[in-house]
Amino acid sequence: MFEDQMNQIAPANEQATSMVSGVSTLGTVSAIPYGLGQPQIMDSGNAEQTIESTIDRLDQVEQLLGDSSATPKTVGQAIDQLSNQTAELRQTMETLPADHPLQEIGNEVSVLATVESIKWNRGDYL
Numbered sequence: 001m002f003e004d005q006m007n008q009i010a011p012a013n014e015q016a017t018s019m020v021s022g023v024s025t026l027g028t029v030s031a032i033p034y035g036l037g038q039p040q041i042m043d044s045g046n047a048e049q050t051i052e053s054t055i056d057r058l059d060q061v062e063q064l065l066g067d068s069s070a071t072p073k074t075v076g077q078a079i080d081q082l083s084n085q086t087a088e089l090r091q092t093m094e095t096l097p098a099d100h101p102l103q104e105i106g107n108e109v110s111v112l113a114t115v116e117s118i119k120w121n122r123g124d125y126l
Helices: 002-020 045-066 072-094 101-122
Strands: none
């Protein structure tokens, strides 16, 4: 009786085994490199800080230009700091993807800071 039941179950097990044999195992799944197919999330904290620092430098230059007691040397030093900050901003923007939302803001701030430096060096504010 037990033997008859086993004979009935055995063909069913063979059929199930043949159906499952085409399915991949966890060994092949673990061979997929980590991060492949997963969305890449760019940490934009550094870009935000650099943009903010450049805007702060622009504000400092604006205040110095509006201050009648500021000397040209003081303004020139602030412009030099602004130029250095702008170079850092450009480098930071290069690390972000082209379609990142901060790209447009960073580029606009960079252009504005560059224009202000050019105006100072040209003598527009003297």
